[in-house]
């Protein structure tokens with residue numbers, strides 16, 4: 001049986017009378033690339049913040065890497081938040097040097113390999129970067145870390161479709177022989193779904209469908225089709 005890297009039982013998180021997570025039950029298998037999918041406001045970012053210990057559940061139990069989330073395990077997690085910003089005066093090379101000193105598990109050789117693939121010049125300064133270029137830098141800083149869990153919240157937003165396809169191909173290649181679990185939330189399901197081994201669909205803070213993408217495809221169709229049918233026509237479609 002596959003071990004799980006994140007285990008949630010009946011997790012609830014409320015903001016006022018709004019449920020960001022509502023008795024969420026999720027078990028995420030390790031060493032997979034996992035799509036965390038759902039419409040705006042379905043709880044994806046809150047779920048990620050909970051895994052990293054930034055948000056505490058009101059009730060329920062969560063285990064990450066066999067422990068409670070928080071500072072004790074954050075060395076083992078690379079997290080790209082949805083609204084990441086970088087220091088404007090850094091160059092790409094400067095950011096890598098900073099990361100090598102401060103980010104646990106950061107491998108500068110991996111970062112350079114990814115930067116070449118993503119066509120990031122080392123002397124490019126953050127202040128002169130487009131949104132898509134900055135998104136690539138943030139992605140590299142996370143992906144280049146040798147940690148068991150990588151969390152990418154909307155990593156492709158702002159990256160044009162051609163670059164996105166190239167980046168995704170590169171990520172699949174780069175990740176193929178690594179023992180890491182990657183959680184990715186995205187609204188670009190159509191282009192990205194080829195990289196997912198496993199998918200979890202959230203709606204109103206609950207997991208409404210999850211499983212190996214191969215099995216889900218055989219049963220329901222592509223992740224993109226599932227998404228459209230599910231959220232457009234409601235759960236009755238299944």
Ligand SMILES: Nc1ncnc2c1ncn2[C@@H]1O[C@H](COP(=O)(O)OP(=O)(O)OP(=O)(O)O)[C@@H](O)[C@H]1O
Nearest residue numbers: 015018019020038039040041042043044045046047
């Ligand atoms: N700090 C907060 N204060 C108040 N409400 C919040 C807060 N964080 C999240 N929420 C609410 O919780 C719900 C889930 O938000 P969350 O950001 O987790 O959704 P999401 O699936 O990541 O959305 P998106 O796809 O738009 O990024 C939303 O209704 C949101 O308004």
